[in-house]
Amino acid sequence: MICLKTKEEIELIRESALLVGKTLAEVGRHICPGVTTAYLDHIGEQFIRDNGGIPLCKGFEGFPSALCISVNDVVVHGIPSDSLFLREGDNVSVDCVVDLDGYVGDSAYTFPVGEISDDMKRLLTVTKESLYLGIEKCKAGNRIGDISAAVQSYCEKNGFSVVRELCGHGVGFKMHESPNVPNFGVKGTGPLLKEGMVIAIEPMICAGSKNVKFSKEDGWTCRTKDGKNAAHFEHTVAIGANGPEILSSFDFIEQ
Numbered sequence: 001m002i003c004l005k006t007k008e009e010i011e012l013i014r015e016s017a018l019l020v021g022k023t024l025a026e027v028g029r030h031i032c033p034g035v036t037t038a039y040l041d042h043i044g045e046q047f048i049r050d051n052g053g054i055p056l057c058k059g060f061e062g063f064p065s066a067l068c069i070s071v072n073d074v075v076v077h078g079i080p081s082d083s084l085f086l087r088e089g090d091n092v093s094v095d096c097v098v099d100l101d102g103y104v105g106d107s108a109y110t111f112p113v114g115e116i117s118d119d120m121k122r123l124l125t126v127t128k129e130s131l132y133l134g135i136e137k138c139k140a141g142n143r144i145g146d147i148s149a150a151v152q153s154y155c156e157k158n159g160f161s162v163v164r165e166l167c168g169h170g171v172g173f174k175m176h177e178s179p180n181v182p183n184f185g186v187k188g189t190g191p192l193l194k195e196g197m198v199i200a201i202e203p204m205i206c207a208g209s210k211n212v213k214f215s216k217e218d219g220w221t222c223r224t225k226d227g228k229n230a231a232h233f234e235h236t237v238a239i240g241a242n243g244p245e246i247l248s249s250f251d252f253i254e255q
């Protein structure tokens with residue numbers, strides 16, 4: 001069932017999503033060659049709790065950390081580790097879900113570590129652009145497939161591939177709600193978008209083939225099968241009366 005949200009509820013989800021945005025920026029300020037992903041997780045968790053939030057990834061189906069931190073060929077769901085040191089030229093996706101006063105925001109950003117290659121810059125740029133192209137389709141009367149097709153066609157046109165196993169989702173009252181929001185699909189298909197829906201759109205895009213594998217050791221880490229880089233950007237978006245309202249924000253990172 002898709003839970004519609006009132007205007008008041010959407011404002012409370014926005015508060016939560018903005019805390020996510022500020023957390024990503026705070027983590028981003030500490031990203032540099034030589035830091036461990038466990039240190040970044042510690043910074044993020046502290047920041048969330050200092051601001052009255054609860055990091056929802058921690059303990060979710062046994063996930064051990066406050067943030068998902070995914071480096072290079074890890075697409076998503078990387079577990080922060082005190083033996084994983086960032087190196088110049090890496091990319092690192094940070095995915096954060098917060099509960100603030102009972103309302104849930106979800107956003108992710110892929111950061112460069114120091115100077116990155118032109119190929120990696122293009123992967124990050126195209127993935128982020130595809131997110132905004134998906135968001136443009138978040139209008140009442142459109143369908144989920146319109147978002148999916150916009151993301152997929154743009155990424156594939158640019159020579160990249162779209163992960164099939166994972167997708168975006170409804171959000172706001174819980175971390176994962178209906179409907180699913182795939183990053184691939186056909187225009188004009190899927191659930192109808194209605195005013196009051198809140199969804200997380202999150203392209204997970206690969207430089208090489210779309211195939212991924214999940215770690216047998218930890219059950220979480222999702223890597224590209226071919227070992228090539230991946231990127232991941234995510235916003236929490238409401239379907240408003242006048243089109244999309246992006247509730248999370250990258251402004252704290254990019255200002």
Ligand code: MG
Nearest residue numbers: 095096106107
């Ligand atoms: Mg997320």
Ligand code: MG
Nearest residue numbers: 106200202234
């Ligand atoms: Mg999400």
